[in-house]
Amino acid sequence: AQSVTQLGSHVSVSEGALVLLRCNYSSSVPPYLFWYVQYPNQGLQLLLKYTSAATLVKGINDFEAEFKKSETSFHLTKPSAHMSDAAEYFCAVSDRANQAGTALIFGKGTTLSVSS
Amino acid sequence: KAGVTQTPRYLIKTRGQQVTLSCSPISGHRSVSWYQQTPGQGLQFLFEYFSETQRNKGNFPGRFSGRQFSNSRSEMNVSTLELGDSALYLCASSVRREPRDGYTFGSGTRLTVV
Numbered sequence: 001a002q003s004v005t006q007l008g009s010h011v012s013v014s015e016g017a018l019v020l021l022r023c024n025y026s027s028s029v030p031p032y033l034f035w036y037v038q039y040p041n042q043g044l045q046l047l048l049k050y051t052s053a054a055t056l057v058k059g060i061n062d063f064e065a066e067f068k069k070s071e072t073s074f075h076l077t078k079p080s081a082h083m084s085d086a087a088e089y090f091c092a093v094s095d096r097a098n099q100a101g102t103a104l105i106f107g108k109g110t111t112l113s114v115s116s
Numbered sequence: 117k118a119g120v121t122q123t124p125r126y127l128i129k130t131r132g133q134q135v136t137l138s139c140s141p142i143s144g145h146r147s148v149s150w151y152q153q154t155p156g157q158g159l160q161f162l163f164e165y166f167s168e169t170q171r172n173k174g175n176f177p178g179r180f181s182g183r184q185f186s187n188s189r190s191e192m193n194v195s196t197l198e199l200g201d202s203a204l205y206l207c208a209s210s211v212r213r214e215p216r217d218g219y220t221f222g223s224g225t226r227l228t229v230v
Contacts, residue, residue, distance in 0.1 A: 032215050032216050034218060042223050043122075043222050043223045046218045092159075102147070102149070102164050102171065103164065103172055104159075104161065104215070106159035106160075109159075
C-alpha cells in the first residue's frame with residue numbers, strides 16, 4: 001500500500017535560513033507527488049507537484065523539490081525562509097497503479113516555524 | 117476566478133444528529149473529492165465524485181455519504197454524529213479525474229460535535 005512519511009513534525013529556522021522539509025514515499029511504481037501548505041484556519045494550497053517530467057520541480061514562493069527515485073524521496077527546500085512561510089506543510093502521493101489513484105495519501109505534516 | 121467554496125465554515129452539532137456540508141467547485145471542474153482532517157488521524161480521503169457518480173471511496177463507515185449534482189456541486193452527509201467526527205472537512209476539485217493536474221482545496225468546514 002502507498003504511504004508517505006514526513007520526517008520531523010516540527011522544523012524551526014531563522015529568517016533567511018535554508019528550509020528543508022523531508023518526505024519519503026513507498027510505492028510500487030513511480031507516483032505523482034505533491035507538496036501542499038496550510039495556513040491556520042485555511043484549506044490546502046498546492047506548492048508544487050511531480051508528475052514524471054523533470055525531477056527538480058519548482059513551485060510557488062521560491063519553493064522547489066527534487067524527486068529521487070533511488071531514495072524514494074521528495075524533499076522540499078527553499079533557499080531563504082521568510083516569516084510568512086510559517087505554516088504546516090504536507091507531502092502527498094497519488095497511486096498511479098490503480099483506479100484509486102484519484103485519492104491523495106497525505107503525510108502527517110510538518111509545522112514550520114520561522115524566527116526573526 | 118472564484119475558488120472552491122465550502123459552506124458553512126463552522127458548525128456545532130450534538131451527538132446523534134446528522135449534518136450536511138456543501139461544496140461548490142471551481143467553475144468547469146467536474147471532479148470533487150472530500151477529505152477529513154483531524155489532529156490524530158491527519159488528512160484522510162473520504163470519497164470522490166465525478167459526473168454525479170461516486171468513483172472512489174475511502175475507509176469510512178456508511179454513516180458518511182455524499183452526492184454530486186448536475187452542476188458539479190457536491191454535498192456530504194454524516195448521520196448519527198459521534199464525538200470523533202469532530203474535524204475539518206475539506207473539499208477539493210479538479211477539471212478531470214487526473215491526479216497529475218493537482219487539486220484545488222476549499223477552506224473547509226469545521227465541524228464540532230458536542
